[in-house]
Amino acid sequence: MSATMDGDPRPDRGAVIKELVLTAVIGLALTVPLVSYQTIDAVGGLQLESRWGSTAVIIVALVLGRLGIILLRTPGYETWVAIGGGLAAAIGLLDLFRDSVAGMLGMTAWPAITPTYTLSFLIGVGGAILAIRAVLQISRRASSMSKAERDARAEAVGGQLRKLIRVFATAAVLLALTLPFLPFSNRYVLDVGTLIVTYVMLGWGLNIIVGYAGLLDLGFVAFYAVGAYSYALAAQHLGISFWLALPFAGLLAASFGLLLGFPVLRLRGDYFAIVTLGFGEIIRIVLINWYDVTNGPDGISGIPRPDFFGLAVMTRNGSDGLPPFHEYFGLPFSSEYRIIFLYYLIVAMAALVAIFTIRIRRLPIGRAWEALREDDIACASLGINRTSIKLAAFGISAAWGGFAGAFFATRQGFISPESFTFIESAIILAIVVMGGMGSLVGIAIAAMLLIGLPEVFRDLAEYRMVAFGAGLVMIMIWRPRGLLSHREPSVLLADRMPPGRLVPKPAPASGEAGG
Amino acid sequence: MSYLLQQMINGLTLGSIYGLIAIGYTMVYGIIGMINFAHGEIYMIGAFVAVIAFTAFANFPLVVAILLVLLFTMLITAAYGWTVERVAYRPLRGSFRLAPLISAIGMSIFLQNYIQLLQGARNKPVPPMIQGGFTVWDDAGFTVQLSYLQIIIVVTTVVLMVGFTRFINTTSLGRQQRACEQDKTMASLLGVNVDRTVSLTFVMGAALAAVAGVMVTLYYGVVDFFLGFLAGLKAFTAAVLGGIGSLPGAMLGGLLIGLIEALWAGYFSSEWKDVAAFSILVLVLIFRPQGLLGRPEVEKV
Numbered sequence: 001m002s003a004t005m006d007g008d009p010r011p012d013r014g015a016v017i018k019e020l021v022l023t024a025v026i027g028l029a030l031t032v033p034l035v036s037y038q039t040i041d042a043v044g045g046l047q048l049e050s051r052w053g054s055t056a057v058i059i060v061a062l063v064l065g066r067l068g069i070i071l072l073r074t075p076g077y078e079t080w081v082a083i084g085g086g087l088a089a090a091i092g093l094l095d096l097f098r099d100s101v102a103g104m105l106g107m108t109a110w111p112a113i114t115p116t117y118t119l120s121f122l123i124g125v126g127g128a129i130l131a132i133r134a135v136l137q138i139s140r141r142a143s144s145m146s147k148a149e150r151d152a153r154a155e156a157v158g159g160q161l162r163k164l165i166r167v168f169a170t171a172a173v174l175l176a177l178t179l180p181f182l183p184f185s186n187r188y189v190l191d192v193g194t195l196i197v198t199y200v201m202l203g204w205g206l207n208i209i210v211g212y213a214g215l216l217d218l219g220f221v222a223f224y225a226v227g228a229y230s231y232a233l234a235a236q237h238l239g240i241s242f243w244l245a246l247p248f249a250g251l252l253a254a255s256f257g258l259l260l261g262f263p264v265l266r267l268r269g270d271y272f273a274i275v276t277l278g279f280g281e282i283i284r285i286v287l288i289n290w291y292d293v294t295n296g297p298d299g300i301s302g303i304p305r306p307d308f309f310g311l312a313v314m315t316r317n318g319s320d321g322l323p324p325f326h327e328y329f330g331l332p333f334s335s336e337y338r339i340i341f342l343y344y345l346i347v348a349m350a351a352l353v354a355i356f357t358i359r360i361r362r363l364p365i366g367r368a369w370e371a372l373r374e375d376d377i378a379c380a381s382l383g384i385n386r387t388s389i390k391l392a393a394f395g396i397s398a399a400w401g402g403f404a405g406a407f408f409a410t411r412q413g414f415i416s417p418e419s420f421t422f423i424e425s426a427i428i429l430a431i432v433v434m435g436g437m438g439s440l441v442g443i444a445i446a447a448m449l450l451i452g453l454p455e456v457f458r459d460l461a462e463y464r465m466v467a468f469g470a471g472l473v474m475i476m477i478w479r480p481r482g483l484l485s486h487r488e489p490s491v492l493l494a495d496r497m498p499p500g501r502l503v504p505k506p507a508p509a510s511g512e513a514g515g
Numbered sequence: 516m517s518y519l520l521q522q523m524i525n526g527l528t529l530g531s532i533y534g535l536i537a538i539g540y541t542m543v544y545g546i547i548g549m550i551n552f553a554h555g556e557i558y559m560i561g562a563f564v565a566v567i568a569f570t571a572f573a574n575f576p577l578v579v580a581i582l583l584v585l586l587f588t589m590l591i592t593a594a595y596g597w598t599v600e601r602v603a604y605r606p607l608r609g610s611f612r613l614a615p616l617i618s619a620i621g622m623s624i625f626l627q628n629y630i631q632l633l634q635g636a637r638n639k640p641v642p643p644m645i646q647g648g649f650t651v652w653d654d655a656g657f658t659v660q661l662s663y664l665q666i667i668i669v670v671t672t673v674v675l676m677v678g679f680t681r682f683i684n685t686t687s688l689g690r691q692q693r694a695c696e697q698d699k700t701m702a703s704l705l706g707v708n709v710d711r712t713v714s715l716t717f718v719m720g721a722a723l724a725a726v727a728g729v730m731v732t733l734y735y736g737v738v739d740f741f742l743g744f745l746a747g748l749k750a751f752t753a754a755v756l757g758g759i760g761s762l763p764g765a766m767l768g769g770l771l772i773g774l775i776e777a778l779w780a781g782y783f784s785s786e787w788k789d790v791a792a793f794s795i796l797v798l799v800l801i802f803r804p805q806g807l808l809g810r811p812e813v814e815k816v
Contacts, residue, residue, distance in 0.1 A: 026594055026597070026598060029590065029591050029594030029595075030591075030594055030595065030598060032591070033563075033564045033567045033568065033587075033591055034560070034563065034564065034567070034591075034630070034633055034634070035633060037567050037571070038633065038634060038635070039566060039567060039570060039634055039635070039639050041637065045570070045640070045641075045642055046566065046570045046639060046640065046641070047570070048567065048570055048571060214613075216613050216616065216617070218620075263797065263801045264797070264800075264801070266801075267800055267801075267804070269612055269613060269616075270549065270550045270613070270616050271755075271800050271804065273550075273613075273616055274550060274748075274751065274796070274800075275796065275797050275800055277748070278748070278793040278796050278797055279793075279797070281748070281789065281793055282790050282793050282794070285786075285787070285789055285790050286790070288786075289784075289786045289787060422744070423624070426620055426624060429617070429620075430621075433617055462632060463632070465624055465627075465628040466625055466628040466629055466632060468621075468624060468625075469621045469622065469623070469624030469625025469626070469627075469628060469629075470621065470625050471621070472617060472618065472620060472621025472622075472624070472625075473602070473603045473618045473621040473622055473625065475621075476603075476607060476610070476614045476615075476617055476618040476621065477603075477606045477607065477618070480607070480610050480611060480614050
């Protein structure tokens with residue numbers, strides 16, 4: 001299988017056929033039981049329903065796609081691959097949108113070539129990717145530039161992009177600040193905005209430990225849960241207001257971080273990851289089973305909303321001796337004030353994290369984290385106390401998680417262990433990874449994509465997690481440094497090492513599924 | 516006393532299943548030094564394939580059906596194991612050190628939801644096929660049962676383990692695998708096809724996980740798409756407890772985890788049994804990271 005054809009000028013027909021047969025056999029094994037039969041609940045046990053049409057289409061598409069990839073490796077066949085890929089893309093997309101296309105043309109929809117919409121989509125996208133790669137290869141061969149020139153140009157484009165990031169960041173901050181007053185803004189937009197900013201904040205919090213210190217924390221949601229529950233319990237039993245409870249929630253989460261961090265910090269990369277995952281699960285199980293305190297799986301409801309800095313409350317009639325917000329400011333009543341207030345609250349909290357992060361990067365401890373991330377043994381030999389800086393990263397990260405948790409509790413008014421599963425940790429981690437560990441702007445963009453897009457495509461909710469998992473794998477393969485990679489160390493020996501040298505060697509661009 | 520015995524029988528059965536899964540973790544960690552986070556999902560796929568196959572072969576005589584299902588499930592699941600390695604891990608060799616783990620987490624989430632999409636979110640029940648058993652002990656009304664199914668599970672596991680250990684120790688493929696475990700570069704210089712060996716490791720691990728999947732389908736009679744997450748974590752704990760990289764260690768760890776879980780559930784509370792497993796994982800990693808039978812790892816620059 002791994003016999004490659006890199007050196008060959010033309011594909012060896014026998015080898016190609018062998019690979020295609022192998023692809024077909026594997027495709028058959030992958031699809032025959034799980035795709036071609038669906039188990040249906042019926043009277044007296046399960047029954048099977050067959051889906052052979054889809055199975056056949058998948059296998060044909062797999063074999064053709066594989067053929068396309070093989071042909072791409074040999075110069076001279078790109079045109080064919082481009083045509084074939086384009087054709088597949090056209091078929092897939094036409095099938096996908098056949099109802100609307102037929103409607104526009106004023107005719108009845110034609111029978112689909114691909115059996116389901118999912119398959120139309122996959123074939124369309126796969127064909128498009130093949131075609132684009134083929135065209136790219138053709139244009140690359142047509143251009144007279146040498147590899148070095150191309151690299152230089154790519155570098156220049158990258159530099160331009162990095163300048164654009166500044167512009168983009170400014171625009172994003174402006175958008176975030178003015179969102180409630182924009183013409184298209186309504187309750188729904190603000191709700192989605194609040195959700196996105198919450199995840200931006202969580203991503204920035206986790207970024208300190210994953211992006212700066214380079215420790216893969218898979219249990220971040222534990223601190224989020226600690227923050228949420230500590231505010232909810234404090235408000236319910238002690239009647240403490242949100243503003244008093246907020247620092248308390250952060251501190252509690254931070255001390256949990258230190259407590260959990262202490263034993264695990266001498267573990268190596270992936271052991272560390274699994275142990276943090278274990279801690280996350282332990283906290284969740286405790287929340288479920290410690291019924292007397294946490295109310296178990298039923299969760300805690302009726303968590304009070306934050307008041308307006310102790311001056312007014314965000315309800316219609318006022319409570320606790322405080323006037324309602326609209327009366328205090330002499331405005332007509334609107335339920336949107338509360339939404340807007342919550343939105344600005346999380347924006348302010350996120351801004352705090354951002355400013356803190358930007359500042360701490362320049363402090364010795366920020367530098368020490370970077371050293372730790374790049375090479376922890378070298379870092380220790382420079383006299384840096386690894387344990388204390390790791391603990392600091394863990395504690396700070398946890399504190400931000402706790403703040404976000406308290407906000408989550410007050411916004412939802414209801415929390416239960418359901419909200420703090422491993423998937424939540426994975427989503428936050430994916431935001432950090434996709435954004436390019438360490439880049440604040442990248443993380444914000446990734447949060448918009450990962451949280452915002454599924455909100456837009458609500459109808460496709462069942463596909464969300466499949467796409468999410470596949471997306472994580474693809475990012476690791478194609479852009480392991482994230483969408484906006486930003487890992488140049490803050491300090492460089494200016495003359496001797498040009499930027500980019502100290503950046504760890506990029507992974508071999510192995511888009512080829514073959515090889 | 517009889518209660519203890521019953522819990523131990525149950526624990527050993529459960530432990531055999533964990534042990535079979537743990538071998539996949541241990542071998543993959545041994546050869547490429549990564550935690551194959553998606554391995555629990557491979558086991559879950561094995562269980563689903565088993566459900567489909569049992570439904571399809573329902574009219575065959577029982578023994579034939581079980582053998583057919585076992586073979587079929589091993590084949591299909593092995594194909595999934597191979598594909599996962601090929602698609603999600605092989606392109607990442609030489610990438611930064613956390614990349615394979617993140618990719619594996621993505622793969623795990625993908626497979627879980629892929630099965631949910633294809634087969635639906637509901638539990639899949641399978642009618643009990645092997646019933647009955649021995650009464651080992653009758654103690655004033657409390658009988659200790661040893662079911663035929665439990666015997667089958669433990670015996671299958673033992674047979675597979677012995678066969679597998681012999682395979683790794685004696686065949687040329689096993690030698691190549693051990694060579695790659697020690698030094699991939701050197702092995703490739705000596706003519707070992709490293710990529711193929713790594714692929715085969717995944718295939719073997721997946722096939723054993725498939726057996727575990729068939730067994731768990733028979734044992735509990737119900738399968739759901741979320742099955743792999745916890746079982747995977749516990750099997751990983753078993754691999755770590757036994758000493759990651761060591762085959763007998765994986766088996767020993769599996770049995771211990773199974774026993775601890777059953778006894779914990781029997782004597783303390785079944786709600787907290789998962790905490791027991793995770794606590795063991797944390798404690799072992801902190802105090803004896805090389806596990807019971809493993810070699811300590813040397814940190815290299």
